[in-house]
Structures are given as C-alpha cells and as structure tokens.
Amino acid sequence: MTATDPALTALSQGWCALSLLHARIEAHLEKALQRGHGLSVREYSLLDILSRQHDGPGGHLQMKQVADAVVLSQSATTRLVTRQEDRGLLTRYLCVTDRRGIYTDVTEAGRSLLDEARPTNTRALREALDEAAAHPELAPLVRAVEELNQPS
DSSP states (O other), rough: TTTHHHHHHHHHHHHHHHHHHHHHHHHHHHHHHHHSOOOOOOHHHHHHHTTTTOSTTEEEOOOOHHHHHHOOOOHHHHHHHHHHHTSSSEEEEEEESOOOOOEEEEEEEHHHHHHHHHHHHHHHHHHHHHHTTTTTTTHHHHHHHHHTTTOO
C-alpha cells in the first residue's frame, strides 16, 4: 500500500468524517448542558456512568474503569470527581472489602441534576444528529449511530 492507495484515502476520509461528527455532537451537547445546567459533557457523562452502578457483584466501578468510561486519564478523572464532590454531586467512600479501594457514588443532589439534564442531553443529541444528517459526508454515520442498539 502506498500513501496514495485508494483504500487508505477512503479510510482517512472516513476517519475525518467520524471525527467531525463527534466534534459537532460534543460541541452542541456542551453548549446545551452548560447553558441549561452548568455541566460539561464530561461532568454529565461522569454523573450518568456513576448513576448506573449497583450494589451487586461488580456493581461499583473502580477509578480506572470510570476513567476509561469518560475517556480521561486517571489523574484527570480524579480531578473531575473532586470538582463534582466539591459541588456536592458526588461522594467517595472506602470499599468495605478492600480498604485500598475507593468508590464514588452520586448524591441526591447529583441525581436530581442528572434527572434535570437528561432531557436536555437527549434533545441536544437529536438536534446535533439532525443537523449532521443534512451533510452528505456525515449522513451515513448518523444512520449508523441511530441504528446502534436498535432491536433487530
């Protein structure tokens, strides 16, 4: 394969389109969540991910798992958790079976804010996808996103 190989060119163009779609969606969500709820996309994602934890086996996420889920380094995730904890949206506590482990839970204030922000996030996502679908290079990706998790 050479740098001018059509397969590589198509792959590169596909990646650029995917990157553009992601950037457009994230920017639209960021604006809507900040304006409506004082949350960044990462803060919203953190609250959403942590709200899905449960008390059963494997129900609580370790900080590395949280970092992977919000696509941040562990140190950036720790700073994000600390900021949310300072706002009263999260709380941390030691794992009862492994005192080295620290878990993070969403507080009632955090759940309330998340419940208020969810419709905003959903509406902004729909708007961003509809806007992107009007662009021929992004329309196939929008269709692919919309088909994810659809019943077969």
